[in-house]
Amino acid sequence: xxxAGNDPVALWHNMLGEMEKxxxxxxxxxxxxxxxxxxxxxxxxxxxxxxxxLGDMMEKYLTSMNLPSRxxxxxxxxxxxxxxxxxxxxxxxLRLSHPTPAEHAAPAQHATPAESVVPPAPKPPxxxxxPEPARK
Amino acid sequence: MNAPSGLDLSSIPERIQSEVQxxxxxxxxxxxxxxxxxxxxxxxxxxxxxxxxxxNLYHYRPVADEIYRVPIVIVMAxxxxxxxLDLVPGQSFIEFLLKSGYDVYMLDWTAPxxxxxxxxxxxxxxxxxxxxxxRVQRDSGETDVSVIGYCFGGVLSLLYGAIFSDGPMKNLxxxxxxxxxxxxxxxxxxxxxxxxxxxxxxxxxxxxxxEMILTSFEMLRPASRAASQIQLWENIWNDEFVKSYRMxxxxxxxxxxxxxxxxRQITKKLxxxxxxxxxxxxxxxxxxxxxxxxxPFLHAVAEHDHIVPYDAAKPLVQxxxxxxxxxxxxxxxxxxxxxxxxxxxxxxxxxDSWLGERST
Numbered sequence: 001x002x003x004a005g006n007d008p009v010a011l012w013h014n015m016l017g018e019m020e021k022x023x024x025x026x027x028x029x030x031x032x033x034x035x036x037x038x039x040x041x042x043x044x045x046x047x048x049x050x051x052x053x054l055g056d057m058m059e060k061y062l063t064s065m066n067l068p069s070r071x072x073x074x075x076x077x078x079x080x081x082x083x084x085x086x087x088x089x090x091x092x093x094l095r096l097s098h099p100t101p102a103e104h105a106a107p108a109q110h111a112t113p114a115e116s117v118v119p120p121a122p123k124p125p126x127x128x129x130x131p132e133p134a135r136k
Numbered sequence: 137m138n139a140p141s142g143l144d145l146s147s148i149p150e151r152i153q154s155e156v157q158x159x160x161x162x163x164x165x166x167x168x169x170x171x172x173x174x175x176x177x178x179x180x181x182x183x184x185x186x187x188x189x190x191x192n193l194y195h196y197r198p199v200a201d202e203i204y205r206v207p208i209v210i211v212m213a214x215x216x217x218x219x220x221l222d223l224v225p226g227q228s229f230i231e232f233l234l235k236s237g238y239d240v241y242m243l244d245w246t247a248p249x250x251x252x253x254x255x256x257x258x259x260x261x262x263x264x265x266x267x268x269x270x271r272v273q274r275d276s277g278e279t280d281v282s283v284i285g286y287c288f289g290g291v292l293s294l295l296y297g298a299i300f301s302d303g304p305m306k307n308l309x310x311x312x313x314x315x316x317x318x319x320x321x322x323x324x325x326x327x328x329x330x331x332x333x334x335x336x337x338x339x340x341x342x343x344x345x346x347e348m349i350l351t352s353f354e355m356l357r358p359a360s361r362a363a364s365q366i367q368l369w370e371n372i373w374n375d376e377f378v379k380s381y382r383m384x385x386x387x388x389x390x391x392x393x394x395x396x397x398x399x400r401q402i403t404k405k406l407x408x409x410x411x412x413x414x415x416x417x418x419x420x421x422x423x424x425x426x427x428x429x430x431x432p433f434l435h436a437v438a439e440h441d442h443i444v445p446y447d448a449a450k451p452l453v454q455x456x457x458x459x460x461x462x463x464x465x466x467x468x469x470x471x472x473x474x475x476x477x478x479x480x481x482x483x484x485x486x487x488d489s490w491l492g493e494r495s496t
Contacts, residue, residue, distance in 0.1 A: 009155070016363060023359035031355065032325055041331040048348070052340045071250070078246050082187050124198050126205040126278065128237040130492035 161373030175379055177386065178219030180230050185241070186271050190248040190255070190395070193241060193268045194218075195275060196230055200237040204495035206306050207239040207276040209269060211289035211296075214260070214394060215349050218244035220387045220475050221286070224379070229474060229484060236488050238495065239276055243268045243289075248395040253342040255395035257402070258420030261295040269304060280306035282491060286474060287312055287444065291412070294426060294452075295419050301428035307494050309434045309487065311474055312444045315426075315455065316413040317406045319448035322356055327407045334403040338396040346391040353391070356442050384471065413451060427457035432494050435463045436483055438473040462490070 030036060062069050068076070186193040212218040221242070222230040233240050243265065248255060272281055281304050285293030290313025297308050314320055326332065338344070354361060364381070371377040394402075411417035417424040433456045437449045446465070453463040464486060472478040 007151075009151075016366060020359045020363040024357045027358045028322060028356070031322055034325070034328060034330070037325045037328040038331045040326065041328070041333070044337075044348075048337055049340050051345070074247065075249060082184070086184070086187075124201055124203050126203055126239070126276075128200065128202045128204045129496055130489075 158373050162369065165372045165375075165378065175224050175383060177224065177383060178217075178222045179224075180222050180228055180234070182242075185275060186268070188264075188267075189252050190245050191264045191268070192244045192246060193271055194244060195272075196234055196240040196242070198239055199231075199234045203237050203239045204492065205278060206280045206282050206495040207241060207272055207278055208233065208282045208284055208491075208495075209272050210240065210242040211265065211283060211285040211293045212242060212244045213287035213289045214245050214292070214398070215288065215392055217387065217390050217392065218242050220471065223383050223475055227383075227476065227480065229479065232480075232484050232488075236492070238491075241268070241272045241275075245392055247346070247393050248343050250342055253338075253396040256397045256420075257292075257295070257405075260292050260398070261299065261419045262422070265292060265296045266300065266303075273304060279304055282307040282309065282495060284309040285311070285313060287314075287470070291315075291406075294412075294429070295417070295424055297429045297431070298424045298426050299419060299422050301430065305431055307432045307434075307491060308429060309436070309491065310452065311436050311483075312438055312441055312449060312470055313435065313452060314444045314448040315452040316448050316450070317410050318413070319445055319450075320407075320443075321445070323352070324407060326352060326355070327403050329408045332403070334400050338400045342396050343393040344396060344399045346393045349394065350389060350391040353388075353443065380476065384476070388471070415455075426452075426455040430457045430459075433458045433461040434487070434490050435461075436473065436486070437463065437465050438468045438470055439465055440468065441470045441473070443470040 059069050059071075181197045182194040183197065184192060185195045210218070210221065212221070222228045225231060230240055230242070269281055269283075273279060283293045283297065283305050285291070285308075290310035293308060293310065294313065294315075297303075297305050318324055327334070364385075368378070368381050371381075405411045405417060409416070412424070412426075415425065433453070435449065435453050437444075437446055439446070441449075450463075453461055466473060466478075466482045466486070468478040468482065473483055
């Protein structure tokens with residue numbers, strides 16, 4: 001096998017790593033200047049304002065078309081996930097308080113993968129001690 | 137032509153064959169990569185103990201036969217999702233804690249809604265964290281809790297710990313938590329008060345968009361994204377590499393927006409006035425004195441952290457009032473400190489040995 005010093009693949013990796021480091025260092029140096037901050041914030045301020053205006057305009061447009069915006073859909077998705085979580089909790093509690101006759105007979109065998117709402121196991125005792133060598 | 141010294145000419149055909157095979161694999165796996173979704177993350181079984189707006193409190197189901205008396209509450213950074221601490225089985229910090237016998241709760245965040253733009257630091261420190269701690273106390277039946285804060289979650293935990301210094305916090309662990317914001321030099325320059333009009337920004341956008349947060353993180357290492365994509369292409373034949381890349385890339389780009397008022401306060405109080413470092417910080421009119429934190433304290437920092445440089449995190453341990461306090465500097469970066477192969481062999485066992493003996 002070629003050693004690392006002559007292996008073209010290793011050399012390429014090395015060069016890539018060095019280029020990345022060099023570029024990052026150079027960019028960091030440039031970005032540390034007050035001039036950079038000034039320019040970025042001027043551009044960023046304008047762009048944030050424009051983005052906001054565009055977003056507002058799009059939202060109005062989507063509302064007029066009776067369509068939801070991305071933010072509304074994301075929010076909707078998150079709320080749906082929260083509702084699913086709460087439903088799972090409620091189902092768990094219901095199962096715990098009203099087990100079906102089948103669950104009475106063989107609780108574990110009736111749980112299919114689709115019924116992922118497994119009642120939480122009884123809480124373990126809080127008696128654990130650290131392993132012997134770690135104890136003070 | 138002579139071969140350069142050290143180059144074994146007989147290995148060249150073998151090397152070419154291997155590279156050709158990899159090139160074929162890249163084409164096949166490249167199509168698979170585009171067509172498939174990434175690994176399922178954050179799948180350790182958990183119950184949602186409470187949800188209120190941007191705040192979510194999870195309880196992970198214990199897996200050990202017996203657990204330590206003191207439960208853990210993890211306070212996640214407000215810019216990112218908590219599943220970085222619960223990647224896939226075998227690479228999940230949460231799974232590690234559960235298997236090591238801890239009772240684990242997590243305070244995680246979702247995107248604040250437009251109605252939550254007025255949330256400020258005081259909502260997080262005086263309302264969300266104490267509310268969650270009360271719920272953990274009720275659920276676990278224990279008065280004491282250990283708090284672990286990651287990055288800005290660490291800052292929120294510090295503020296909570298200092299204000300409620302006679303509260304239920306038994307141990308405090310911070311992962312890569314800044315305290316001297318002047319030393320976050322690039323962030324400091326990006327938010328230079330002479331040029332950065334935070335009021336105008338917040339007043340115009342409401343919540344600060346995640347793209348802006350992501351861009352500011354990526355600007356710290358502008359070449360790294362391109363380099364990592366080249367690396368991905370080179371290693372796309374390697375399933376393990378691709379899985380790991382997808383996990384971290386998905387998390388890194390899954391940035392959360394920040395509540396407008398909260399962002400304004402962070403900029404003014406921490407980035408501009410460096411109040412936490414100068415001991416002039418207050419939250420909702422309540423003074424913050426880090427010296428009032430007297431519980432056992434551990435601060436884990438990363439040697440090559442480009443987001444929270446060591447100099448920004450270094451003064452923290454000095455400022456804490458505890459006699460039982462420790463700073464550990466570990467190899468790795470801001471994310472690899474807590475997740476991935478580096479964390480599995482460095483931070484996790486260190487944390488377990490430190491916290492285990494303080495959790496009974």
